Amino acid sequence: MIITKYRTLIFWITGVILAVAIGAVVYLGLPLGIDFTGGSLMQVRYPEGRPALGVVQEQVATVPLGAVSVRESGADAIVMRTHAMTPEEHAAVLAALSQDAEPVELAYTSVGPAFGGQFATKSLWALLAVALAIGLYVAFAFRKVSRPIPSWVYGVIVLAMLVHDLIVPAGFYAIFAHFTGAEVDALFVTALLALLGYSVNDTIVVFDRIREHLAHNEKNSIKEPFELTIGKSIAETLTRSLNTSLTTALALVALVFFGAEATRSFALVMLVGVVAGTYSSILVAAPLLVPFAKWYVKK
């Protein structure tokens, strides 16, 4: 089986991808949106044509707000970010914008700093809890498989794959945000959490097949090199791993191209995550069992 044979090369490629993703997160950073930091986000449309951003900035400057960022959005709208405005400040900004145009406020969100900080902490706990719960569940589901590798190794590998499946979309988003000005919001965390539950499925399918082969071999006292068992399992489950991911990817592609603006970057992150999850399940998770098996057999 080509995948188990060239596993060292694959591990290196995976390492490089992870290094790029981590590098992107560290050097470009994940710009946290108001869901985490607190602040106000205002989306205003000018049906009669958008004035120059400089004009808008001058108008807003009449309200003492501190740092204000104004960006263009779509054909005729602007997006403004400020600290968490009070309802009075918000009304004053709207009045300032309406001096010589008739803007329509499309959406306005304001999050208090304390609220945002709490959400950030909660998100980290949630990611940790899901990853651990899934790792434990896999270790439990594979508890009857103990030769040549103890079942907790399956759980640990699943955990490692989950970390991989989080780092890759996070790295992608850091690059994406760098070029588009997108920010990390609550939906980004939602995407990562949903991905954790989903991308482990392909890994489970491969592991499930390995479990079946191992049980079969043991029952019929067949001696087969572990590497061969794994290679066989990957080959047999390859089509279904690809096809299950493909159907979900198709749904996500529909969402990215035709879905609502509000969920576009969410769908994009999920799409990258689904691809990364499939990659790690087929090319990394099962081949990783080989060195473990060798180590345990030697012992």
Added chain:
Amino acid sequence: MTRYRVLSVVALVVGLLLAYFVWSTQANPGSSYAFKFGLDLAGGTELVYRADMSQTPEGERGEALEALHGVIDRRVNLFGVAEPLVQTQRAGGLSGTSEDRLIVALPGVTDIKAAVAALGKTPTLEFKLATTTSTGTTTQVAYVSTGLTGRYLDSAVLQFGSGATAGLSAPLVLLNFNNEGAELFAALTRDNVGQTLAIFLDGQPISEPVIQEAITGGQASINGRFTAAEARDLVNNLNFGALPVPISLESSSAVGPTLGAVAVDAGVWSGIIGFGIIALFMILWYRLPGLVAAVALAQYLAFMLAAIKVIPITLTASGIAGLIITLGMAVDANVLIFERTKEELRDGKNPREAVHIGFARAWSAIRDGHLTMLISGGILFWLGSSLVQGFALVFVLGTLASFISAVSVSRVYLLALVPETGQGRWRFLLGSGMKNI
């Protein structure tokens, strides 16, 4: 086989009925089963308040939050919004927040300032004992909370008492405590005769009478420095609902109606296109079983839409995205089963036997996969925030529905169609990809 044919007709009829239900309740604008759209789709304002419980004893916080809920509910209803929603969120490990919160959803309202003003008229009433400490020539007055607050108020009445000196009628606000409050008040006045009991409104002392004697009737009066109009407002606000605990606006959001309408259209289109390409892929790759999967997927969609209407689940942009994503995930179980069935066919099993074994053997992977998704969905729900929960609800429901649909509906259809011996065109129909069986 007859048994599966009957069952599959039943399944088809149920699917069609669900689809008819969804269609008819949507075509009829007055239906109570119309989709309920969240504020991000229908337009409206969401206000999240933090309830300041620092002065409320631990054991009474739940009750105080309930009381707060009731008061805000009354105010929201007076504000005149169709279908407003007031929710509370307790602090604690389970909800994952360290603060008690009040969440107010006002569909159709986009003027945050007006909404906040209407809800935020927040007279908090407190009774505090004044203790004077003298250091040298300066005297300092410290106010000590007594535990008696507007929470124990039953009603307030406006009276015009005769001013002792001028003979003019001065406005007087008469407070009637509830039983609990009356007891507290009686004990307080009994123990502190001769001291000053200051009455604080919204954190400001408005009246500082000296306690003459124990007052047991459960009544107190404030003759503060207000005009008749101010006194009337105060009485209204107190009756209307003095807030049991102070609240502060923590976050707010408003969405105009245009953005939401665009998002709904986009959601519908991406759903139709997503369903179309998934069904097309399944039919092209898996042929007859693929067609069965496409029919089962349509039924899954009809079931989900009906469930969203009946439960009802409030649809948000993220919920619609969740529904479309679960379309892609729902066929996954079918893929696993069909691939497994194909392996059995290659092993020389007859088609019906292969379908039976295919379902049985794919089971453990399907179970494990769905369980991990439920773990994710459950934590997502805990994470809170209406946008995240909108997704989480649909995601969890979709996972459960796809689980049931994959192991029952598609199985029944396949067993109703697939013959014992697979020769001729069955070799093509049961094949997949580029190959026949």
